[in-house]
Amino acid sequence: MINFDIQLEYFKLIGKELKNKVECFVIGGSAMMFYNAKAETKDVDLVFMDKESINAVKNILEKLGFEEKKNLIKIFKKYEEAQNKPIMMMGKDTRFDLFLREIITFQMTENIIDRVRESHEFENLIIKVVSPEDVILMKSATEREKDRADALSLINKFNIKWNIIIEESINQTKIGKHLFPVFLFDFLYELKEDLKADIPKDVIDKIRKISENMLEEYLRKKKH
Amino acid sequence: MDLYKIARKLDGLQTVSTIAKSLNVKARTAINYAWLLRKNGYLASIQNRRVRLYRISPIRKKVTGYSLYELLNENSRVKIIVKEDYFIHSKKKPSIEEILVRCIMTGEFRIVLASLDLFNKVKNWPRLKFFADKYKSGRKIGALYDVARKIIRVRRMDKRTREGLLRNGKEKYIIKPFRSKHFKDVEKEWNVYIPFNVQDLGVYKE
Numbered sequence: 447m448i449n450f451d452i453q454l455e456y457f458k459l460i461g462k463e464l465k466n467k468v469e470c471f472v473i474g475g476s477a478m479m480f481y482n483a484k485a486e487t488k489d490v491d492l493v494f495m496d497k498e499s500i501n502a503v504k505n506i507l508e509k510l511g512f513e514e515k516k517n518l519i520k521i522f523k524k525y526e527e528a529q530n531k532p533i534m535m536m537g538k539d540t541r542f543d544l545f546l547r548e549i550i551t552f553q554m555t556e557n558i559i560d561r562v563r564e565s566h567e568f569e570n571l572i573i574k575v576v577s578p579e580d581v582i583l584m585k586s587a588t589e590r591e592k593d594r595a596d597a598l599s600l601i602n603k604f605n606i607k608w609n610i611i612i613e614e615s616i617n618q619t620k621i622g623k624h625l626f627p628v629f630l631f632d633f634l635y636e637l638k639e640d641l642k643a644d645i646p647k648d649v650i651d652k653i654r655k656i657s658e659n660m661l662e663e664y665l666r667k668k669k670h
Numbered sequence: 671m672d673l674y675k676i677a678r679k680l681d682g683l684q685t686v687s688t689i690a691k692s693l694n695v696k697a698r699t700a701i702n703y704a705w706l707l708r709k710n711g712y713l714a715s716i717q718n719r720r721v722r723l724y725r726i727s728p729i730r731k732k733v734t735g736y737s738l739y740e741l742l743n744e745n746s747r748v749k750i751i752v753k754e755d756y757f758i759h760s761k762k763k764p765s766i767e768e769i770l771v772r773c774i775m776t777g778e779f780r781i782v783l784a785s786l787d788l789f790n791k792v793k794n795w796p797r798l799k800f801f802a803d804k805y806k807s808g809r810k811i812g813a814l815y816d817v818a819r820k821i822i823r824v825r826r827m828d829k830r831t832r833e834g835l836l837r838n839g840k841e842k843y844i845i846k847p848f849r850s851k852h853f854k855d856v857e858k859e860w861n862v863y864i865p866f867n868v869q870d871l872g873v874y875k876e
Contacts, residue, residue, distance in 0.1 A: 449769045450732065450734075454734060454759065455761070458759060461759075479789060481729055482729055482730060483729070491810055562754055563753070563755065563756060564756070565755070565756050565757065566734070566735060566757045566759060567735075567756065567757065567758050567759060568759045569760075593803070603728060603729055604681075604682045604728070605678060605728070631865055639714065
């Protein structure tokens with residue numbers, strides 16, 4: 447586990463070692479630490495938009511004593527089908543997960559990039575923090591219990607713009623092959639019922655309707 | 671009184687009157703609330719000549735790095751509100767010269783306009799040249815300096831820096847595809863297109 451200060455120290459170290467400017471997006475627990483919504487995280491998740499950048503950071507992490515882990519841990523739904531698996535770099539006290547454009551089944555779209563509200567420059571490393579709405583949506587596609595707790599913490603702290611989450615889940619389905627609104631409905635329903643999250647009823651109803659329609663359409667297509 | 675709940679209710683950009691309206695209180699009480707919120711880390715104010723704006727967030731963030739646009743707002747009369755904040759994590763606070771060059775390199779109209787005021791605060795011209803060289807923007811900086819000199823009081827740049835800036839940078843546009851109708855002489859001298867007309871610079875005369 448690493449806390450926010452140690453995470454910053456790692457970023458500073460990487461930024462110092464990099465020869466050229468590298469831009470990436472921070473997601474998950476690491477992004478939550480920037481929002482002060484989490485005290486520590488198990489892994490630092492970074493998403494890169496080009497191969498050169500991901501390799502540059504991977505090489506520096508190797509220099510810093512991190513080792514690549516080949517047997518991946520199953521976190522996301524549909525993990526086995528995913529073609530774009532992350533590079534996992536194990537250190538003594540933490541792990542860096544490096545993704546290229548996609549986070550397993552979830553794609554970095556222009557809309558997600560556009561919703562970034564803050565960037566942090568550590569010499570040659572530029573970290574962009576994805577919005578809380580996108581963090582929640584990404585967490586909805588995972589199977590870990592602690593991701594529910596993280597989402598709950600975000601919902602309690604922020605005035606979440608639910609429309610953004612719903613629209614992005616539809617958008618992700620359009621560009622990918624998974625039914626994200628179905629994952630999202632399951633996730634939000636569980637959060638509301640089990641963890642008593644403050645999610646408006648009309649949001650749950652709306653996402654239920656969307657996911658039902660999508661499932662029907664999917665089954666119809668499958669029959670044909 | 672739960673300040674967190676109030677901050678959540680007021681999340682976003684507010685003025686005294688919008689706070690008063692949301693909380694259904696008088697303007698004087700709204701100012702008191704703003705003071706309390708600021709004291710507890712929920713509020714940051716953005717100074718504006720006409721209206722004072724408050725950015726309220728229920729999240730009390732840890733202060734890390736130096737916000738480029740906050741530094742610009744501290745030093746310029748033209749205030750800006752940006753969609754995406756940019757934090758610089760460095761040992762030392764960025765100098766005026768660095769802020770100036772970085773802001774010009776954003777290529778955003780309002781940010782470049784606001785950064786003109788920083789020329790008046792430049793004390794170390796060689797340092798300005800150093801950053802202009804670093805970002806390969808010498809001619810852009812020199813041209814905007816000449817524009818700033820026409821509308822606001824600006825310290826004189828030394829000849830050595832001026833000649834150095836003239837030799838640096840190839841790009842013609844400061845903001846694509848803007849060209850000036852009024853600063854043709856500056857454009858000709860520096861071989862760079864100025865993105866402003868005289869009317870745009872009216873904010874400095876108000």
